[in-house]
Amino acid sequence: MLSVVLIWIYVIATTYLTGFALLKFITSLDCMHSQKGKGAYRKYNAHFRTSYIVAGLVVNTTYAEIYSLFEGVGLVANFLMITICVVIAVYYRNELIADLVEVLRLFVSGRSGYLYLAIFLIMAYGTSHGIMHYDSDLYHAQAIHWIEDYGVIKGLGNLHVRLAYNSASFALSALYSMSFLSGKSYHVMAGFCALMLAWECIDIKDIVRRGHPILSDFARVMGIYYLFTIFDEMVAPASDYFLSTIVFYIVIRWLDMNVKHERSYVPYIMLSLLGVYAVTIKLSAAPILILAIIPIYRLITNRSAKTMKALGLSVLLAFIIVVPFLIRNVIISGWLVYPFTSVDLFNVAWKIPKGLADYDAKEIKTYGRGFTDVATYGDMPFKDWIGPWFAGIHGMNRVMVILDIAAILVYFVCLIYFFAIAINKKAKLKDNKVFNISDRRMVNFADFLTVSGTMVACLVFWLFTAPLIRYGEVYVCLTFAIVFGRLLIRLFNYIGNENKFTRRSIVAFALIFVIWLLYKGVNLVRADIPGYNTANLFTQQDYGQYDVESFEISGVTFYYPKEGDRIGYKYFPAATKDLSEELQFIGYGITSGIVSKQEH
Numbered sequence: 001m002l003s004v005v006l007i008w009i010y011v012i013a014t015t016y017l018t019g020f021a022l023l024k025f026i027t028s029l030d031c032m033h034s035q036k037g038k039g040a041y042r043k044y045n046a047h048f049r050t051s052y053i054v055a056g057l058v059v060n061t062t063y064a065e066i067y068s069l070f071e072g073v074g075l076v077a078n079f080l081m082i083t084i085c086v087v088i089a090v091y092y093r094n095e096l097i098a099d100l101v102e103v104l105r106l107f108v109s110g111r112s113g114y115l116y117l118a119i120f121l122i123m124a125y126g127t128s129h130g131i132m133h134y135d136s137d138l139y140h141a142q143a144i145h146w147i148e149d150y151g152v153i154k155g156l157g158n159l160h161v162r163l164a165y166n167s168a169s170f171a172l173s174a175l176y177s178m179s180f181l182s183g184k185s186y187h188v189m190a191g192f193c194a195l196m197l198a199w200e201c202i203d204i205k206d207i208v209r210r211g212h213p214i215l216s217d218f219a220r221v222m223g224i225y226y227l228f229t230i231f232d233e234m235v236a237p238a239s240d241y242f243l244s245t246i247v248f249y250i251v252i253r254w255l256d257m258n259v260k261h262e263r264s265y266v267p268y269i270m271l272s273l274l275g276v277y278a279v280t281i282k283l284s285a286a287p288i289l290i291l292a293i294i295p296i297y298r299l300i301t302n303r304s305a306k307t308m309k310a311l312g313l314s315v316l317l318a319f320i321i322v323v324p325f326l327i328r329n330v331i332i333s334g335w336l337v338y339p340f341t342s343v344d345l346f347n348v349a350w351k352i353p354k355g356l357a358d359y360d361a362k363e364i365k366t367y368g369r370g371f372t373d374v375a376t377y378g379d380m381p382f383k384d385w386i387g388p389w390f391a392g393i394h395g396m397n398r399v400m401v402i403l404d405i406a407a408i409l410v411y412f413v414c415l416i417y418f419f420a421i422a423i424n425k426k427a428k429l430k431d432n433k434v435f436n437i438s439d440r441r442m443v444n445f446a447d448f449l450t451v452s453g454t455m456v457a458c459l460v461f462w463l464f465t466a467p468l469i470r471y472g473e474v475y476v477c478l479t480f481a482i483v484f485g486r487l488l489i490r491l492f493n494y495i496g497n498e499n500k501f502t503r504r505s506i507v508a509f510a511l512i513f514v515i516w517l518l519y520k521g522v523n524l525v526r527a528d529i530p531g532y533n534t535a536n537l538f539t540q541q542d543y544g545q546y547d548v549e550s551f552e553i554s555g556v557t558f559y560y561p562k563e564g565d566r567i568g569y570k571y572f573p574a575a576t577k578d579l580s581e582e583l584q585f586i587g588y589g590i591t592s593g594i595v596s597k598q599e600h
Contacts, residue, residue, distance in 0.1 A: 001128040003539045007188050008124060008195070011176055015056025017085040018063075020092060022055050026313070027266060049099065050199055054249065055270065057172065057193070058277045058321065064171040065324035068151035069331075073171065075180040112202075119198050126231045127191025129536040133236035134566070136187075137544040139163055140170070140237050141569035144185060147174035149572070154593025155350025157333040158583060159558075159575050161360050164333035164352060168280040168325055169242040185569055186540050190241040191234040197223050197245040200252055208510050212492055215443050216255035218485030221513070222477035223248040228520045229473070232527065235541055243282045244474040247458075250274055251478055254291060254451060258443040265307070268295035269314045276318045280325040283337065284471060287457040294450055333357075339364070349586060350595045368466025382464075389467060397469050403480035404459060410483050411452055418449055448486055455479040543569040551580040556590050 060081065067077045089096060106113035133140070139162040146156060146163065147170055157164025172189050179185040204220040207213050226244060234241050250271050257267055272292040278285040295314075299307045329338055334351025336343050339361040341354050362378040369385045370392045371377035377385065393401060443451070455478050462472030469476065492505070533541075548559040548571045559571035560578060567574045573590070586593035 001125050001537045001540075003186060004124045004127050004188050004191065005121070007176060007178060007186055008120070008192055011189070011192055012053060014081060014085050015053045015060055016049070017056065017088045017096075018059040018081075019052035019054065019056030020096070021088045022059055023052060023270070024092065024095075026270075049103070050196055051267075051270070054196055054274065057196075058274060060175060061168050061172040061277070061280075062321055062324060064147075064175040065168060065328060068147050068171055068174070069324065069327060070151060072149045072151050073147050073174045074149075077175060078180075081175075115202060116199060119202065120195065123191060123195040123198055127188055127194075127234055127540070129531070129533065129541040130232040130235040132541070132544055133233060133238040135162075136236040136238055137546070137566040137568045139165070140239075141185070141187075141543045142567070142572065142574055143167075143170045144174045144177060144187070144237060145179075145569055145572045147171055148177060148179050148185065150591060152328050152331045153591065154331055154348075154586060155334070155352075155595045156331075157338065157352045158350065158594045158596050159573070159579070161339075161352065161356065164329075164335075164338045165239075166325065166328050166332055166338070167239040167242075167282060168277065169237065169239045171328075172242075173237045184539075184542060187235065187237040187543075188540065190237050190245075193242050193245040194227055194230065194234050197248050198227055200249055201227070203256075204513075207506065211506060213485070213489060213506070213509075214255070214259045215448070215482065215485050215489060216252050216259065218481040218488075219248070219252045219255055219478055222481045223252060224517075226473060226477055228524065231524055239282050240470055243278055243285055246274065246278050246281065247285060247288060247474045248478070250278070250288065250291070251451065251455070251482075255443060255482075258447045258451070261444075265295055265299060265310055268298075269310065272296075273314070273317055273321065276321050280322060283340075284462060284465060285458075287461045288454060290454040290457055291451065294447065350593050353596070364466050368468040368471060370468075393469065397473075397476065400476045400480060403484070404476060407452075407480040407483035408456055408459075410487070411449075411456055414445075414483075415449060415453070418445060443486070448482075452479070452482045452486070455482055545570065548574075549578075551578045553580055553583060554585050554588070556585075 063081065064073050064077065067073055067080075103113070107117075139160055142160070143163050143165075146153060169189065173187060176189055177185040177187065201220045201223045204217055204224070207217050226248065230241055230244075253267070254271055257271075262268075272289070272295055275285070275288045275291055278288055296311070299311045299314075326336055329336055330346055330348070332338070334346055334348045335341065335357060336345055338352065339357040341357050341361075344354070359374065363374050366372070366374045366378045369377065369380075370389050371380075371385070390398075390401070455475055459472065459475040459479050462475055544566060546564075546567050547562045548567060549562055550557050550559050552558070556573075558579070559567060559574045560576055561567045565576045567576075582597060583594055584597050586595050
């Protein structure tokens with residue numbers, strides 16, 4: 001735990017500084033000023049310090065990916081990053097000192113600071129040990145090790161096709177693994193992203209102060225549920241945890257801004273860019289980009305020189321985030337987006353064969369549907385696999401899927417109604433009185449349809465690609481929470497804020513929520529006791545250890561497991577079996593790249 005705390009302090013310092021510099025740069029541009037009346041503009045300022053940290057995560061991940069194109073992401077990469085941070089700290093010293101004083105004031109004058117600190121320590125403890133994800137010992141650890149030692153290697157996917165699953169989260173994990181200090185690679189960044197979500201969920205307490213719920217409160221409840229679900233698993237650097245926590249963060253913050261009627265383009269653009277970043281973590285997040293329709297529409301319809309400049313800058317930043325990810329894809333696998341072979345642009349020597357890539361994609365889909373026999377179930381029609389898939393879902397997950405189905409039906413009713421009132425002017429005027437409520441508890445109807453529609457699209461995309469609950473739990477949680485949350489808020493508004501029933505309902509909700517938190521917390525403690533290890537209070541639990549054998553390619557020793565297919569981090573480089581007769585180097589050493597003998 002102590003090692004996690006120390007690394008997280010380093011992560012907070014570096015991400016805060018780089019994120020601070022990015023947001024200061026963006027908000028310093030006239031084109032990013034928010035509209036305040038016709039022709040008048042004011043500069044947008046970030047309202048939450050976590051915004052700087054999350055922006056810094058994007059900046060530092062992109063930096064790690066770019067750096068990996070040239071060499072391993074280790075000591076030198078960290079030294080250069082620290083140098084950049086020092087320059088930023090000196091340049092913005094006055095603003096940063098003021099921020100530091102404000103943070104210290106929170107601890108002295110109120111309870112909020114101590115609550116954030118308590119959550120920090122609890123999440124650090126959870127990240128210090130737990131259940132190591134199967135895939136982490138299968139290929140996550142090895143993928144991170146390759147980035148630490150070499151950066152990127154041509155044809156690496158030929159060694160193990162899953163090493164071609166190029167996730168930006170691996171580059172971020174390598175940057176902060178600290179393997180150059182002792183040889184042990186720490187895996188703390190999935191837990192750190194969970195910490196960002198946990199801090200964002202703290203604002204659920206404001207529901208009592210406000211006396212009424214807002215839509216983001218329902219998303220926060222599901223975010224807290226998800227954090228309890230992964231608390232004993234976030235020790236693993238699995239990309240699923242990175243993705244889910246970031247999508248939760250995007251949706252919660254987006255709904256907050258909608259409720260507060262935020263008029264500046266800046267935060268919407270930044271969250272859209274965070275959505276682009278989520279896609280580089282895992283391609284299944286692609287539908288989250290639908291949210292970008294809102295800021296793009298507002299920028300285009302404004303049609304001023306300033307807003308067009310803002311749109312251009314947004315496209316440039318998205319380009320900077322995506323391009324290193326795509327370049328790494330091509331170098332590792334030969335494909336622009338592995339394992340999707342429909343986009344075939346490169347004819348390089350190290351390219352993973354199309355047949356193998358197609359089979360790999362089909363295997364992911366088959367496994368996600370709950371089957372293992374690709375030949376039998378890979379092309380099974382929807383009507384044949386949906387029944388067994390649903391039967392394989394149990395407990396709360398089954399309840400949430402049923403609620404999602406109902407929520408989708410409600411959403412389409414709302415969508416039809418929205419288009420009906422858009423056609424009928426008289427009905428539209430009436431809708432303005434009903435849905436565009438002036439107080440800060442309702443999301444504009446069009447924005448609600450966009451956000452909930454994005455979740456529906458994400459859910460459907462997940463269902464028809466690889467519907468393993470772990471892959472898409474964030475969409476399962478959020479879809480029904482947003483749709484039915486809207487209906488509940490409408491009910492509260494209809495009854496009236498001053499109604500005794502409303503006030504008592506809020507108090508009852510708060511009491512039930514506290515009891516639920518205590519129940520989940522007690523269960524976590526009970527589950528943690530059997531595996532408690534005092535050593536984890538000081539250092540993080542390592543990857544798994546396995547018995548191995550070895551083979552050689554041109555004098556370089558590779559390892560593979562004696563049994564099964566997992567090998568962990570220690571034995572490197574590694575494969576799943578003896579490939580000495582199947583692979584060779586493109587040139588004279590491992591850095592030249594790896595290619596199949598049949599293809600070379």
